[in-house]
Amino acid sequence: YFKENVLDDEDYAPSCQNMPGTAALVNAISKDPNGIGYGGAAYAKGIREVAIKADAGSPALLPIAENVKSGQYPITRFLYMYVKSKPTGAMKEYIDWILSEEGQSIVIKVGYFPLR
Numbered sequence: 001y002f003k004e005n006v007l008d009d010e011d012y013a014p015s016c017q018n019m020p021g022t023a024a025l026v027n028a029i030s031k032d033p034n035g036i037g038y039g040g041a042a043y044a045k046g047i048r049e050v051a052i053k054a055d056a057g058s059p060a061l062l063p064i065a066e067n068v069k070s071g072q073y074p075i076t077r078f079l080y081m082y083v084k085s086k087p088t089g090a091m092k093e094y095i096d097w098i099l100s101e102e103g104q105s106i107v108i109k110v111g112y113f114p115l116r
Contacts, residue, residue, distance in 0.1 A: 001077055002038055002075070005075070005077075006075060019037075022039035022040050022043040023043060025037045025039050025043075026039065026043050026044070026046065026047055029047050030046055030047055036050075038075065040111075040112075041063060041068075041111055041112055041113060042110050042111030042112050043111070044063070044111065045111065049062055049063055050062075052073075052074060052075065053074070054074035058074070061073050061074070063075075063076075065113050065114075068113045069113065079112075081095070081098075083095075099115065099116070101116075104116050
């Protein structure tokens with residue numbers, strides 16, 4: 001996502017380190033005062049988030065719920081759930097629960113941004 005949408009398909013710098021996952025990235029960044037990286041919102045605990053600009057004329061914005069929900073924060077993407085056909089029965093109940101106040105409170109609790 002980052003390479004395609006932020007770097008316009010350019011390669012990462014040779015000095016960049018690829019990590020096996022976001023947890024490893026956060027661990028490495030937390031140990032390096034000059035470390036910088038990107039990952040999912042749910043993994044940001046324990047590291048300092050920085051404000052970024054979409055372009056030179058835009059304000060620098062932090063990745064907070066208000067900026068993400070409004071679409072102003074420039075590096076966001078949705079996570080999708082796909083089903084084979086129109087949900088019925090237990091699948092519909094599960095999706096309805098995810099979208100319920102209780103389900104969305106769990107989304108917040110684990111560090112993601114709710115849909116509602």
